[in-house]
Amino acid sequence: xxxTELNLKVVAVEVKxxxxxxxxxxxxxxxxxxxxxxxxxxxxxxxxxxxxxxxxTFTNGRGTEVVVQAVKSMSYLxxxxxxxxxxxxxxTFWRSLTSESQMRWxxxxxxxxxxxxxAIINALWDLWGKLLKKPVWRLLADLxxxxxxxxxxxxxxxxxxxxxxxxELLRQGQKGKEDRIKVLLExxxxxxxxxxxxxxxxxxxxxxxxxKYLDQGYTVFKVKVGKxxxxxxxxxxxxxxxxxxxxxxMVDANQVWEVQEAIDWMKHLAxxxxxxxxxxxSPDDVLGHAEIAKALKPYGIAVATGExxxxxxxxxxxxxxxxxxxxxxxxxxxxxxxxxxxxxLMAKKMGVKVCPHAGGVGLCEMVQHLQMWDFVALSGTSEGxxxxxxxxxxxxxxxxCVIKNAHYMAPTSSGYSTTMKPESLxxxxxxxxxxxxxxxxxxxxxxxxx
Ligand SMILES: C[C@H](O)[C@@H](O)CC(=O)C(=O)O
Ligand SMILES: [Mg+2]
Numbered sequence: 001x002x003x004t005e006l007n008l009k010v011v012a013v014e015v016k017x018x019x020x021x022x023x024x025x026x027x028x029x030x031x032x033x034x035x036x037x038x039x040x041x042x043x044x045x046x047x048x049x050x051x052x053x054x055x056x057t058f059t060n061g062r063g064t065e066v067v068v069q070a071v072k073s074m075s076y077l078x079x080x081x082x083x084x085x086x087x088x089x090x091x092t093f094w095r096s097l098t099s100e101s102q103m104r105w106x107x108x109x110x111x112x113x114x115x116x117x118x119a120i121i122n123a124l125w126d127l128w129g130k131l132l133k134k135p136v137w138r139l140l141a142d143l144x145x146x147x148x149x150x151x152x153x154x155x156x157x158x159x160x161x162x163x164x165x166x167x168e169l170l171r172q173g174q175k176g177k178e179d180r181i182k183v184l185l186e187x188x189x190x191x192x193x194x195x196x197x198x199x200x201x202x203x204x205x206x207x208x209x210x211x212k213y214l215d216q217g218y219t220v221f222k223v224k225v226g227k228x229x230x231x232x233x234x235x236x237x238x239x240x241x242x243x244x245x246x247x248x249x250m251v252d253a254n255q256v257w258e259v260q261e262a263i264d265w266m267k268h269l270a271x272x273x274x275x276x277x278x279x280x281x282s283p284d285d286v287l288g289h290a291e292i293a294k295a296l297k298p299y300g301i302a303v304a305t306g307e308x309x310x311x312x313x314x315x316x317x318x319x320x321x322x323x324x325x326x327x328x329x330x331x332x333x334x335x336x337x338x339x340x341x342x343x344x345l346m347a348k349k350m351g352v353k354v355c356p357h358a359g360g361v362g363l364c365e366m367v368q369h370l371q372m373w374d375f376v377a378l379s380g381t382s383e384g385x386x387x388x389x390x391x392x393x394x395x396x397x398x399x400x401c402v403i404k405n406a407h408y409m410a411p412t413s414s415g416y417s418t419t420m421k422p423e424s425l426x427x428x429x430x431x432x433x434x435x436x437x438x439x440x441x442x443x444x445x446x447x448x449x450x
Contacts, residue, residue: 026200031226054128058360070116121336188407197223226253294440
């Protein structure tokens with residue numbers, strides 16, 4: 001083996017359980033997840049030459065330990081590989097993770113194994129960007145359409161989009177690409193905020209935050225609903241009184257309702273003119289979402305979902321059944337970029353707008369790259385599209401997302417913006433991090449080691 005190849009050998013795959021005590025302030029709370037501790041399984045893939053790729057999947061508190069174990073169980077598939085061999089036939093490598101004969105049984109392609117896949121795959125994309133010295137959005141945009149397609153496993157989606165159709169869509173996307181890159185570098189990509197709308201926040205905090213983000217130039221806001229109708233009405237009234245009716249409001253129920261309940265509840269909130277109801281019911285209920293979408297159409301309310309959609313197959317069904325009008329891909333739930341690209345391609349073919357989810361550790365950092373690639377090289381537009389922005393945990397990243405005038409600025413550093421600061425890892429690794437030790441000592445959380 002040549003020395004260059006040996007330098008590119010994966011010599012270690014490490015995973016850390018990293019947690020933040022967000023439940024203390026009800027940050028990130030919704031009707032279903034009332035006390036989330038924003039967390040991640042943080043993966044580092046190390047090459048013999050010392051270069052490292054970092055990837056993560058978003059989790060909530062205790063669930064992290066299960067994902068960490070899944071990453072450990074799958075890491076043998078990455079260890080010892082020459083990383084450039086992976087990139088030469090990335091779709092095959094991706095399938096080797098998702099179809100590993102024994103691990104597959106506890107998925108397949110969903111839940112913990114798929115979250116672990118996402119963390120590993122995200123680390124490999126970060127590494128690819130670092131090797132080529134490009135931010136991932138640019139790496140994706142620079143790949144020839146044929147090469148880009150070679151990373152995608154089309155198994156199970158060819159009755160929605162074939163490889164040949166995908167190639168055509170990508171070729172179309174090449175037209176005007178350089179101009180759009182210029183626009184992106186200058187203006188960035190539009191975002192909305194959920195920060196003023198967490199369910200556990202008192203009214204005064206909502207008022208303050210809504211005003212703060214309004215003053216910063218935000219025109220699109222999302223608020224959590226679904227626990228108590230009278231409270232929802234009060235919260236929507238409050239937000240509308242601050243942002244007015246010229247700006248956009250969305251509501252998010254995080255899966256708490258039955259199908260009919262969702263329809264009835266939303267009729268009461270229709271007067272607040274929400275653009276969409278997000279996750280009205282179970283994330284697996286394609287036909288239920290279709291029923292809700294049909295019933296709420298006359299009220300001008302669209303259905304958005306996807307942050308807990310488990311894989312490309314379910315996204316395909318949502319699209320085929322016209323069960324969503326806004327497709328909310330999540331950068332860390334389905335199997336990483338390779339699979340997410342197939343969802344973008346299906347959404348493009350079906351004429352559905354992608355408005356990514358980003359409430360969680362590192363999700364804003366990653367998802368900006370994907371939506372920027374879409375703007376530059378696939379959909380060719382940001383019209384009617386917006387990426388979520390949640391102002392949490394960015395300070396722990398080496399290359400955090402940058403927002404100006406309610407737009408994500410295009411990242412310029414190499415990689416996927418997923419590298420966390422060593423001092424943050426030392427403080428928040430669970431349960432031995434210095435911050436956790438101090439919170440246990442203060443009695444704020446139970447120490448699991450006792
Ligand atoms: C538990 C998470 O904070 C969730 O509420 C995020 C979410 O639904 C969103 O950002 O949308
Ligand atoms: Mg949501």
